Amino acid sequence: KQEVTQIPAALSVPEGENLVLNCSFTDSAIYNLQWFRQDPGKGLTSLLLIQSSQREQTSGRLNASLDKSSGRSTLYIAASQPGDSATYLCAVFTPGNTPLVFGKGTRLSVIA
Amino acid sequence: DAEITQSPRHKITETGRQVTLACHQTWNHNNMFWYRQDLGHGLRLIHYSYGVQDTNKGEVSDGYSVSRSNTEDLPLTLESAASSQTSVYFCASSESRQGAGELFFGEGSRLTVL
Secondary structure: OOOEEOOOOEEEEEOOOOEEEEEEEOOOOOOEEEEEEEOOOOOEEEEEEEEOOOOEEEEOOEEEEEEOOOOEEEEEEOOOOHHHOEEEEEEEEOOOOOOOEEOOOEEEEEEO | OOOEEEEOOEEEEOOOOOEEEEEEEOOOOOEEEEEEEEOOOEEEEEEEEEEOOEEEEOOOOOOEEEOOOOOOEOOEEEOOOOHHHOEEEEEEEEOOHHHOOOOEEOOOEEEEEO
16 A cells, blocks of 8 residues: 655745755555645645656756655755745555555745 | 636535535546545545546545536535534546546535534
C-alpha cells in the first residue's frame, strides 16, 4: 500500500527566503506525482505534475523535482512571499493502487 | 471557463437524515472523485468513477454511495448521516485514463451533522 509523508507538518520562514518542501513515498513504482496548494477554506489547486520519466518541472518561482528510486520529491519555492502562505500537499498515482494517495501537507507561513 | 462546482457549500443536518452533496464539472472529464478532509487525517478517498455507470469504493466508503448517470455529475449520498461524517467534502475530476492525469478540485462542501 502506497504511503505518502510530508515533513515538516508546518514551516515558518521570513519573506524572501528560498525554501524546500519535502514529500516521500514508500512505493517507487509511481506513474506521476502532483503538488497542490490549498488556501484556508478553499479547494486544492494543482501546481505541478511530474511524470515518472521526468526529473523536474518548473512553473515561475516553483520547481519540483522527483527521485523515484529514493521515493522522494521536493518543491522548491524561490524568493518566498507572504502570498505563498498556504498548505502544500503532494500526491502520487501508482498503477494498480487506488487513485492519488495524498500526504497530509506542509502548512507554510511566510512572514513579512 | 470549464470548472467544477459543488453544492451546497455549507450544510447542517441531523443524525439519521439522508444528505446528498452535488458535484458538477464542465470539462467533460471521465474521472471523478470524492474526498473528505479532516484534521489529522488529511484527504481520504470515499468513492470514485472512471466513467458513466462506473463506480468504485475508496478507503472510507462505509455510509456513503455515489451514482454516475452522466459524464458531468457525481452526487455523493450519505444514507443516514452520522456525527462522524462531519467533515469537509471535496469533489475532483481528471481526464487521463484510470485517474492518472492532473486533478482539479471543487471548492468543497462543509457538512455538520448534529
